[in-house]
Amino acid sequence: MTHKILIVDDEPNIVMSLEFLLKKEGFATETAGDGDVALDKVRSFMPDLMLLDVMMPKKSGFEVCEILRADTALKQPRIIMLTAKGRETEQAKGLALGADAYMLKPFSTKDLVAKIREILAA
Amino acid sequence: MFLRDLTAKWRFVLAVGVLGLLMTGPFLLTSVLIWLGASPGMREVLVQHLLPQVPLGGMLTASGFLVGLILIRRLFNRYVTGMAAMVEELRLMLGSNRSFRITEEGPPELRELVRAINDLATQRDAYIDDVESQVAKAKANVEEEKNRLAALMSELAQAVVVSNLDGRILLYNNRARYMFESLAKGPTSVSSGALIGLGRSITSILETSQVDYARDTIRIQLERGNRHPVANFVTTTDNGQLIRVQIAPVLRNRLDSQDVQVASGYILLIENITRLLEQEARRDAALGDLTEGSRSSLGTLRAAVEMLADNPDMGTEDRDRFVGVLASEVTRMSQRLDNTLTLLADTLRQHWPLDDMLAADVIEAAGRRVQERLKLPVDVNTSAVEPLWIRADSFSLVSAMAYLASKITEAGDVRSFALKLGSDEKFVHIDLLWTGLSMSSETVLSWEIDPMREDHGVNPPTLREVLDRHAGEIWYQRQRTTSQASIRLLLPKAKPDQDLLAKIDREPSSDRPEYYDFDLFDRPMGQVDLDQPLSNLVYTVFDTETTGLEPANGDEIIQIGALRIVNGRLLHQENFDQLVDPRCQLKAASMAIHGITDSMLLGQPTIDLVLPAFHDFCADTVLVGHNVAFDMRFLELKESSLGLRFDQPVLDTLLLSAVAHPNQQSHSLEAIMQRLGIQMEQRHNALADATATAQVFMRLLPALAEQGIVTLRQALDASQKTYFAQVKY
Numbered sequence: 001m002t003h004k005i006l007i008v009d010d011e012p013n014i015v016m017s018l019e020f021l022l023k024k025e026g027f028a029t030e031t032a033g034d035g036d037v038a039l040d041k042v043r044s045f046m047p048d049l050m051l052l053d054v055m056m057p058k059k060s061g062f063e064v065c066e067i068l069r070a071d072t073a074l075k076q077p078r079i080i081m082l083t084a085k086g087r088e089t090e091q092a093k094g095l096a097l098g099a100d101a102y103m104l105k106p107f108s109t110k111d112l113v114a115k116i117r118e119i120l121a122a
Numbered sequence: 123m124f125l126r127d128l129t130a131k132w133r134f135v136l137a138v139g140v141l142g143l144l145m146t147g148p149f150l151l152t153s154v155l156i157w158l159g160a161s162p163g164m165r166e167v168l169v170q171h172l173l174p175q176v177p178l179g180g181m182l183t184a185s186g187f188l189v190g191l192i193l194i195r196r197l198f199n200r201y202v203t204g205m206a207a208m209v210e211e212l213r214l215m216l217g218s219n220r221s222f223r224i225t226e227e228g229p230p231e232l233r234e235l236v237r238a239i240n241d242l243a244t245q246r247d248a249y250i251d252d253v254e255s256q257v258a259k260a261k262a263n264v265e266e267e268k269n270r271l272a273a274l275m276s277e278l279a280q281a282v283v284v285s286n287l288d289g290r291i292l293l294y295n296n297r298a299r300y301m302f303e304s305l306a307k308g309p310t311s312v313s314s315g316a317l318i319g320l321g322r323s324i325t326s327i328l329e330t331s332q333v334d335y336a337r338d339t340i341r342i343q344l345e346r347g348n349r350h351p352v353a354n355f356v357t358t359t360d361n362g363q364l365i366r367v368q369i370a371p372v373l374r375n376r377l378d379s380q381d382v383q384v385a386s387g388y389i390l391l392i393e394n395i396t397r398l399l400e401q402e403a404r405r406d407a408a409l410g411d412l413t414e415g416s417r418s419s420l421g422t423l424r425a426a427v428e429m430l431a432d433n434p435d436m437g438t439e440d441r442d443r444f445v446g447v448l449a450s451e452v453t454r455m456s457q458r459l460d461n462t463l464t465l466l467a468d469t470l471r472q473h474w475p476l477d478d479m480l481a482a483d484v485i486e487a488a489g490r491r492v493q494e495r496l497k498l499p500v501d502v503n504t505s506a507v508e509p510l511w512i513r514a515d516s517f518s519l520v521s522a523m524a525y526l527a528s529k530i531t532e533a534g535d536v537r538s539f540a541l542k543l544g545s546d547e548k549f550v551h552i553d554l555l556w557t558g559l560s561m562s563s564e565t566v567l568s569w570e571i572d573p574m575r576e577d578h579g580v581n582p583p584t585l586r587e588v589l590d591r592h593a594g595e596i597w598y599q600r601q602r603t604t605s606q607a608s609i610r611l612l613l614p615k616a617k618p619d620q621d622l623l624a625k626i627d628r629e630p631s632s633d634r635p636e637y638y639d640f641d642l643f644d645r646p647m648g649q650v651d652l653d654q655p656l657s658n659l660v661y662t663v664f665d666t667e668t669t670g671l672e673p674a675n676g677d678e679i680i681q682i683g684a685l686r687i688v689n690g691r692l693l694h695q696e697n698f699d700q701l702v703d704p705r706c707q708l709k710a711a712s713m714a715i716h717g718i719t720d721s722m723l724l725g726q727p728t729i730d731l732v733l734p735a736f737h738d739f740c741a742d743t744v745l746v747g748h749n750v751a752f753d754m755r756f757l758e759l760k761e762s763s764l765g766l767r768f769d770q771p772v773l774d775t776l777l778l779s780a781v782a783h784p785n786q787q788s789h790s791l792e793a794i795m796q797r798l799g800i801q802m803e804q805r806h807n808a809l810a811d812a813t814a815t816a817q818v819f820m821r822l823l824p825a826l827a828e829q830g831i832v833t834l835r836q837a838l839d840a841s842q843k844t845y846f847a848q849v850k851y
Contacts, residue, residue, distance in 0.1 A: 013451055021429060084417035105420065108424065
């Protein structure tokens with residue numbers, strides 16, 4: 001079965017690489033450029049996993065995470081937060097709000113794929 | 123006993139009586155005894171023979187008596203009356219005129235006495251002179267030290283205020299004054315919240331609760347035996363500036379115990395940290411942006427690079443897209459770095475103390491230094507269009523210039539230098555020029571890393587270090603055609619705090635700094651005490667200019683000028699000088715007096731803003747004015763509408779002059795000034811007239827003291843009496 005992954009980031013440059021990478025790895029992908037679009041796509045695309053950037057216009061990754069986790073009727077996707085903020089307090093916050101993993105930019109694409117597979121297999 | 127208390131006149135009468143008795147008494151007694159002892163026949167014979175002789179005897183006795191009288195009179199004049207006059211002279215010598223000497227006259231014994239007295243007086247004068255000169259010397263020393271301290275304080279770049287235990291200001295320096303003046307809010311020159319002045323409370327410039335808390339902190343630290351207690355607080359001013367205050371006590375030993383120290387006053391170091399905090403916040407934000415932005419870009423770059431590396435068989439189109447990502451991300455990173463560095467340029471160099479200064483001043487100092495050290499002529503050209511400011515440590519910059527010049531002369535034959543100032547949009551150029559000798563850029567480069575030993579002791583910095591400290595650069599350049607060589611020193615332009623610098627520039631130089639008065643240390647102040655000596659009180663001497671003479675008929679105040687007298691000193695700098703918009707047209711007649719025109723009043727604050735500020739300015743002081751009843755009527759008419767009360771004691775120099783010199787015809791300000799020898803160029807400007815009044819007032823005080831008027835209550839009573847006397851008249 002093909003896992004569906006939603007890539008959420010306001011930087012098209014990284015979205016492009018991630019999309020290319022995940023398609024090549026055999027996942028079905030969709031992308032979103034801000035928090036609002038991401039919420040819509042979660043409901044229409046029903047991803048198994050989200051790559052969620054923290055700093056975005058409209059709604060931050062934290063907010064998106066919070067809204068999704070609060071919606072009990074929804075089929076909950078796994079969430080890996082991607083961020084450029086290095087502070088440990090923010091990592092703790094992301095995990096507390098319901099993210100499954102937290103990856104600090106810049107990361108290796110191999111590590112990212114390994115992390116995705118690990119979380120989907122769990 | 124009884125005789126000793128008689129006056130000279132009665133003693134003279136007594137002496138004459140005794141003389142009369144002595145001359146007639148024995149004769150009469152003999153006659154009576156003979157008469158009583160004689161037989162009746164014998165008495166007949168006596169009458170017959172002696173009676174015709176009585177007129178002769180009487181005449182002889184009378185003339186003898188007269189001679190005696192003249193003799194006694196002369197003796198009396200010479201000894202008794204003469205002595206009385208001498209005593210008066212002696213008193214004069216003891217009191218008001220100690221150089222007076224008694225004239226030597228009268229009988230020899232008296233002259234001898236006078237001589238001895240005069241010798242004694244001369245000896246006494248020598249002692250007094252000696253003591254006085256020693257006291258004066260000691261006083262001058264103390265005064266000099268105090269002046270030196272105050273001068274030192276006034277030059278400090280940090281704001282300093284010294285207060286006594288009650289929080290009354292004893293000293294403040296220039297920087298403190300400018301800081302609080304620039305913090306003042308409101309439309310007037312002296313607004314509430316920024317009243318800094320000798321004898322004023324520090325709570326008029328700082329939050330009372332915070333000052334109290336800091337004082338408590340210090341007291342507790344002292345009680346715990348901390349010998350260097352300090353308290354800090356940060357306070358916000360009314361216009362949103364952040365002020366950091368550091369308070370340390372002025373310590374003295376407690377009277378009953380030498381080991382226990384108590385505070386006798388406080389030193390406050392005050393710093394406006396608004397700019398500093400803004401800078402710090404900017405730096406934090408810039409650093410945050412830099413790290414986050416870099417992480418984000420690196421994440422994108424890494425992902426793209428890995429895609430390219432892991433997929434060598436990628437199609438051309440995809441490859442182009444990823445290469446495009448790399449290019450745009452790298453460009454963004456470069457831009458971000460540039461932006462951050464620009465933002466941080468100011469803040470990154472904060473740790474080395476640099477001052478805002480004029481580049482022209484620095485190169486003039488450098489010119490002098492090169493001239494002195496190398497004995498070569500230096501042509502200094504500072505004729506730049508605008509004043510160029512740099513942030514610099516002038517000592518290290520000047521020695522860097524001198525170091526360069528001496529390196530150049532070591533390298534070859536150079537006869538003269540020129541120093542030239544220039545600038546472009548962002549930088550100030552300081553060019554050190556010479557003719558003839560050319561050298562390689564490598565040589566100049568090697569000078570950068572040599573320690574500059576000449577001006578610096580241990581651990582001399584290198585030229586490079588000094589340049590880095592100033593964010594500067596140097597390079598060598600040469601024009602082949604003119605054989606003119608130069609080293610250019612490039613420094614970033616600075617934007618100094620213009621307001622502050624402008625204020626410091628127009629600082630009037632006075633012989634005696636007015637910013638301190640340590641005599642106030644142990645003097646309680648605050649509410650005006652009527653029984654205080656006049657010399658101890660704080661006065662606000664003021665004058666107003668008005669649109670006319672009838673406040674009840676709509677005449678208004680158009681100018682208020684005032685100054686303070688604290689501890690017998692006229693404080694010119696602590697003045698109040700404000701024009702007021704009367705909201706009506708000025709009359710031509712009044713314009714002729716004060717010279718204020720409608721256009722001068724345009725945009726000035728109105729009385730409902732100015733009077734509260736003046737009320738604050740003169741709080742807890744005695745008001746003084748000339749014919750002050752006139753000014754007070756204008757003030758009082760506004761009291762109810764503005765909710766103010768000018769209820770402090772008021773003294774009038776017109777009335778005080780009438781008390782001091784009751785026999786003078788005129789007590790107009792001009793007449794008094796002339797009488798007391800006070801000269802004044804400008805008149806009929808509120809501040810100038812207030813200054814004149816203040817000088818008159820201070821000269822009147824000794825004259826009043828001579829009449830026994832020393833306290834405020836006595837001065838008020840005496841004024842009232844003359845006033846009533848005049849009204850009755």
